[in-house]
Amino acid sequence: MFAPEATTEIAAVESAPPLIAHIDMDAFFVSVELLRRPQLRGKPVVVGGSGPRAVVAAASYAAREFGVRSATAMAKARELCPGAVILAPDMAAYRAASTRVMAVLAEFSETVEVLGLDEAYLDLGDCPTPKSRARAIKHAIRSQTGLVCSVGIGPNRLIAKIASDLDKPDGLCLLVKERFLDAVGERPARLLPGIGPKTAERIGAIGITTVAELAAVEFEALAAIVGHSQAEALRARARGEGSAELCIARKRKSESRVRTFDHDLTDPAVMHRELTSMAERLAADLLENDRRGRTVTLKIRLRPFRTFSRSRTLATATNDRATITAAALALFDEFERDAPVRLLGVGLAGLEVEDENGPAPEAAASGKPGTRPIQLTLVDLDGEGRDCTTSN
DNA sequence: TCTGGGGTCCTAGGACCC
DNA sequence: TCTGGGGTCCTAGGACCC
Incomplete structure (x- = not known):
């Protein structure tokens, strides 16, 4: 079904959209x-x-x-x-193994989007023989790392991801859009990314349990229970529609440390100590990577399982240990607890990256002193560092 | 399924500004 | 002045993913 080498270009224009592979390591x-x-x-x-x-x-x-x-x-x-x-x-050990796997994938494509330790999307472009390419990837991963993966191939991220799951473990599955509903239409809607237990239950209440039912649902009926915006997204996913754009350099937007205690805490002094320790570890890691953020967040979970968050945005971005700790403790002291504490956490959001080129774009734009603000801003506009979340 | 840790995105309301 | 509309930022919570 794939065009021979000589007619690849024509085939690509006519019917074959760029193919995406989703690589998912088994267990x-x-x-x-x-x-x-x-x-x-x-x-x-x-x-x-x-x-x-x-x-x-x-x-x-x-x-x-x-x-x-x-x-x-x-x-x-x-x-x-x-x-x-x-x-x-x-x-x-898992991080080290992940690095080895991703290095293998980099041999096969310049465009690899890493998701967590055990997954990645890979742009196969207009590869005329995607299945043998996938077999080569699986073989290389196995021989170079000893690990086994499943590969899904499709015209977009969504289909590739679903395909990688269809044949696990040690799977290889190519799914074209036209066959999408044939392949997964009768499967539970829960199979689709973005449909978790809550959404599955809500759509179940109007009789939707399968992907095909979701694909065929009357829009207003769906919108009435999940809202217009989510209804649009869900129905598109159920029809196998999705983006084929990969993002190879995602920027982290927040960082946090949380801890669930073996036994619930009631002593404020102990909680202060725990929060201080987490804030210090967070600050140390941020400092090491030269990252700063503006919004300090406290996370608190009370018995039995009620979760709250409180946040405060500072005037300037920081990674200062004392500043983060003081903000977290202040948020904690202002929070009215009515039950013992199961979990505490400290986070910093609104992260800017300060790399070797100078200060983060925000700092440059606001005229704060920096070494080479203009270059960085330009690089960031059209370079690989572009934030892709808006293009999805 | 007595429910970890580290993330992301979305929604919604209020404040504030023009 | 009894009262619009849009934009942005901040906060809190929810849902989801690996």
Whole structure:
């Protein structure tokens, strides 16, 4: 179905839109652990914390057969699968493995959008033989890292992502737009990214449970329950419509540290200590990367599970330890608690990047002193650093 | 499913300005 | 002056994703 080399260009113009591949590592954290513990292959293995409130970070396929999934409470996971081997997360190892995987992907395309540690989109352009390209990618990842992935190929990000999920693990699936509803129309609408438990329940209330039903729903009926804007987005997704633009240099917009306590806290002095410690770690990391932000956010979760946030925007961006700590403690002291505290967190939003070229664009635009403000502003307008979130 | 940690985007109301 | 409309910023909460 794909044109031979000589007519590639014509084929691309006529029918073949640029193709996107979605690469999704299979049971990533577990698979990294298995590299150094090969004797556990095929067994139920769970990566997760050990505290009373820990959850599963990753489960092997053998463990999934017992009903253990990501985000299952560890206590529940042990109950479901008493024979599971439980391993503590080793994020440094997973980050290192992720870096190796992404390096392999970079050999195949200049345009790679990394999403988290275990996923990426890759622009295949008008590749005439996308399936053999995908096989080559899978083979390279396996031979260079020892890890297995699933690849989905489609005309846009949405279809590529869904395709990568259809054939897991070790999958390879190419899905064209025309066949989208044939392939997933009868599947639950929950399959679509952006439809979580709440939205699934809401649309279920008007009788929509499958992708095909969502694709065919009368617009006003859908808009009445999820709003016009979301209705538009959901229906488009159900029809396989989506963007094919990748963003290779996303800028982080906020950074935070949160902690759920093994036992709920009631002593304000202890909470002050915890907040101070988180604010200091946050500030240290921001300082190390030369990032500053203006809005300090306090996150607080009360027993049993009520979550609140309070924020304050400062006059200028900062990464100063004392400033962030003082703002977080002030927000905390102003908050009226009526129950013990399960979680506390400190965040900084509205981040600017201060890289080697000079101050962040905001600072440059507002006339603050900097080394080379004009160059940076220009680079940022049309360079790779362009913020792509607006073009989606 | 007694529910982690680190993110993103969206919505909605109020303040404030012109 | 009894009262418009648009734009932007800030705050809080919700939903979702990996």
